[in-house]
Amino acid sequence: MADKKKSFTMHIDVNDLLPATEEEKAYVVQMRPSTTFFKDGMKRLVKNRVAFVSLIIIVLITLSAIILPMVWPYSYEAMLGNRPGKPMDASFNNLKPFEYSRTEQRLIDAGESVFPHIFGTDAQGRDYFIRVVYGTRISLAVGFFASIIVLIIGTTVGAVSGYCGGKVDLVIMRIVDIIYSLPDMLMVILLASVLKQTLGAAIDGTVLASIGSNIISLFIVFGILYWVSMARLIRGQILSLREQEYVLAAQAAGASGGWIIKKHLLPNCMSVIFISVALQIPSAIFTESYLSFIGLGVNAPMPSLGSLASDALNGLTSYAYRMVIPAAVISLIVLSLNLFGDGLRDAFDPKLNT
Amino acid sequence: MFIMNTKTLLYILKRILLALVTVWVVITVTFFVMHAVPGGPFVGEKAITEAAQKALEAKYGLDKPLFTQYLTYLKDIVTKFDFGPSLKQRGRTVVQIIGDGMKTSVKIGLIAAVIALILGIVMGSFAALKRNTIADRIIMVLTTAFVSMPSFIMGSLLLVLFAVKLKILPANGAAAGGLILPVITLSLSPMAYITRLTRSSMLDVLGQDYIRTAKAKGVPPVRVIFGHALKNSLLPVITYFGPMLAYIVTGSLVVEQIFAVPGIGRAYITSITGRDYPMIMGTTIILAALIVIMNLLSDILYKIVDPRINLE
Numbered sequence: 136m137a138d139k140k141k142s143f144t145m146h147i148d149v150n151d152l153l154p155a156t157e158e159e160k161a162y163v164v165q166m167r168p169s170t171t172f173f174k175d176g177m178k179r180l181v182k183n184r185v186a187f188v189s190l191i192i193i194v195l196i197t198l199s200a201i202i203l204p205m206v207w208p209y210s211y212e213a214m215l216g217n218r219p220g221k222p223m224d225a226s227f228n229n230l231k232p233f234e235y236s237r238t239e240q241r242l243i244d245a246g247e248s249v250f251p252h253i254f255g256t257d258a259q260g261r262d263y264f265i266r267v268v269y270g271t272r273i274s275l276a277v278g279f280f281a282s283i284i285v286l287i288i289g290t291t292v293g294a295v296s297g298y299c300g301g302k303v304d305l306v307i308m309r310i311v312d313i314i315y316s317l318p319d320m321l322m323v324i325l326l327a328s329v330l331k332q333t334l335g336a337a338i339d340g341t342v343l344a345s346i347g348s349n350i351i352s353l354f355i356v357f358g359i360l361y362w363v364s365m366a367r368l369i370r371g372q373i374l375s376l377r378e379q380e381y382v383l384a385a386q387a388a389g390a391s392g393g394w395i396i397k398k399h400l401l402p403n404c405m406s407v408i409f410i411s412v413a414l415q416i417p418s419a420i421f422t423e424s425y426l427s428f429i430g431l432g433v434n435a436p437m438p439s440l441g442s443l444a445s446d447a448l449n450g451l452t453s454y455a456y457r458m459v460i461p462a463a464v465i466s467l468i469v470l471s472l473n474l475f476g477d478g479l480r481d482a483f484d485p486k487l488n489t
Numbered sequence: 490m491f492i493m494n495t496k497t498l499l500y501i502l503k504r505i506l507l508a509l510v511t512v513w514v515v516i517t518v519t520f521f522v523m524h525a526v527p528g529g530p531f532v533g534e535k536a537i538t539e540a541a542q543k544a545l546e547a548k549y550g551l552d553k554p555l556f557t558q559y560l561t562y563l564k565d566i567v568t569k570f571d572f573g574p575s576l577k578q579r580g581r582t583v584v585q586i587i588g589d590g591m592k593t594s595v596k597i598g599l600i601a602a603v604i605a606l607i608l609g610i611v612m613g614s615f616a617a618l619k620r621n622t623i624a625d626r627i628i629m630v631l632t633t634a635f636v637s638m639p640s641f642i643m644g645s646l647l648l649v650l651f652a653v654k655l656k657i658l659p660a661n662g663a664a665a666g667g668l669i670l671p672v673i674t675l676s677l678s679p680m681a682y683i684t685r686l687t688r689s690s691m692l693d694v695l696g697q698d699y700i701r702t703a704k705a706k707g708v709p710p711v712r713v714i715f716g717h718a719l720k721n722s723l724l725p726v727i728t729y730f731g732p733m734l735a736y737i738v739t740g741s742l743v744v745e746q747i748f749a750v751p752g753i754g755r756a757y758i759t760s761i762t763g764r765d766y767p768m769i770m771g772t773t774i775i776l777a778a779l780i781v782i783m784n785l786l787s788d789i790l791y792k793i794v795d796p797r798i799n800l801e
Binding site: 312313316317318320321322324325326328329332333417421424425428429430431441444445447448451452455458459462465466469470473474 | 642
């Protein structure tokens with residue numbers, strides 16, 4: 136069958152019309168499966184060893200901060216020397232790590248098992264390990280919720296400012312400029328010191344009182360001051376996104392401004408939002424611990440890492456480890472959150488990488 | 490050398506205006522926030538009679554309407570640089586107390602800033618020139634740790650290590666050599682930041698064409714580094730002057746607390762716990778103005794040195 140093909144005639148090879156065999160199908164299959172934006176970023180994130188290890192550390196710390204206080208035999212506020220109906224037992228105070236008080240020693244000698252005080256106890260006989268764990272929980276929670284507040288306010292204002300443009304944008308951006316150039320820490324200290332006194336009476340007896348006036352004033356301060364950089368970031372993104380054709384198409388189809396922002400613009404800023412929240416958390420934790428350290432943070436007896444370090448200043452010469460432990464935990468949290476945030480940025484937004 | 494075009498001039502004017510508005514906002518916010526505290530500054534004092542309270546309020550002008558008080562306060566600051574008398578340290582004005590505290594704090598802050606600048610630039614350039622060697626890695630790891638460590642943690646750890654365990658430096662800032670630890674504490678984080686800044690901009694500059702040209706025409710390596718590369722890679726460091734001052738000011742609040750240094754930061758914290766309102770207002774305003782002015786100067790300087798930069 137070596138005859139030449141003649142043009143204008145139909146030479147149909149019947150074999151071409153047979154169904155493809157499995158072997159032939161394999162040619163058509165893509166060598167690399169298509170990937171979504173999220174999967175692609177995750178792949179890069181997992182490859183980044185530093186960021187991945189940081190993530191594991193954060194997850195471990197968070198989980199233990201949540202779970203350990205539930206199962207631990209001691210509570211963060213119980214002064215172990217104070218027992219109902221018995222005189223104050225001072226031998227519970229200022230125990231060294233893994234040391235037992237006289238009462239506990241007697242129990243151990245009698246054959247009972249007593250849960251050890253891993254980091255000893257503090258000057259009021261409270262188990263120090265659980266105080267550190269609980270302090271970590273408070274610090275993490277404050278950092279997380281403060282970031283959420285910043286996220287909500289910053290995104291809303293930034294999106295409205297960027298989408299509306301014109302006079303609205305001008306006014307909002309001047310306000311942002313001024314708040315941005317305020318020295319944040321000084322304003323935080325000022326507001327926290329005032330709110331501490333004003334709020335205490337206002338929230339007395341409500342649900343909020345259990346959270347403590349200081350933490351709430353901290354949230355308020357964050358809501359007032361720290362949304363500006365988020366707003367700037369989102370505005371910049373929206374400004375460039377709103378010139379896209381799909382926005383025009385949505386407008387032509389009669390979509391309202393709010394709908395376009397919610398359904399079209401914000402989803403496209405997701406990676407930027409995500410990254411800046413991840414980087415906001417350590418800075419919020421830092422601010423909280425700073426304020427706790429100078430006595431404007433959480434209300435006693437609730438511990439936070441900053442207030443634990445601050446309390447330890449008094450007995451520093453004999454109990455230096457009480458300062459070192461919360462200091463180490465806070466550095467570890469802030470450092471790994473920062474490194475994770477950097478890794479997240481590299482993985483999900485290579486353009487932002489500086 | 491520095492040609493200022495209209496655009497640069499406009500930018501500078503705009504920045505000065507913004508700084509003035511910011512300082513005014515700080516004064517206003519501070520004033521009204523402080524006066525929103527229920528009960529006023531004399532509540533909680535030792536039991537005083539109603540008449541005595543009236544007399545005190547009249548003396549400090551607290552009986553007038555709030556807005557009149559505000560205008561008087563503003564006028565006194567602008568025309569006489571007068572922040573009123575301290576409520577707790579009787580007989581002294583806020584400006585006197587701040588002036589006393591400033592002597593120590595400025596000394597610590599300036600030394601820390603100079604150390605941070607010199608060491609940061611040296612280490613940053615070194616790391617950039619020795620890129621990807623062990624020395625570079627070590628510098629990068631250390632600076633990452635220092636940048637993210639809060640100043641009060643750094644101060645406490647240094648205190649534990651040098652004053653409590655090794656006992657080679659005094660823990661009390663008022664003692665001889667007592668300012669060494671506060672200075673180190675304050676300088677570590679800015680130093681780490683400047684190191685990273687210098688390193689990345691140096692790496693950027695080293696890849697430029699003019700460096701290659703200089704090398705190609707036979708300029709000795711030392712002159713390439715000091716004459717061409719370093720000069721240009723230091724530009725971004727200028728922008729850090731403002732934030733560095735802000736860091737040192739807020740850092741000094743806790744560092745002076747930790748090391749018992751008789752400076753402005755300690756006076757500030759004492760006035761917060763003692764509810765000395767004129768003192769809190771005065772210190773907040775003066776420190777805030779200082780930071781705003783420093784930010785302004787470093788931005789303007791950067792713009793003049795490198796007019797290509799668009800800081801918007």
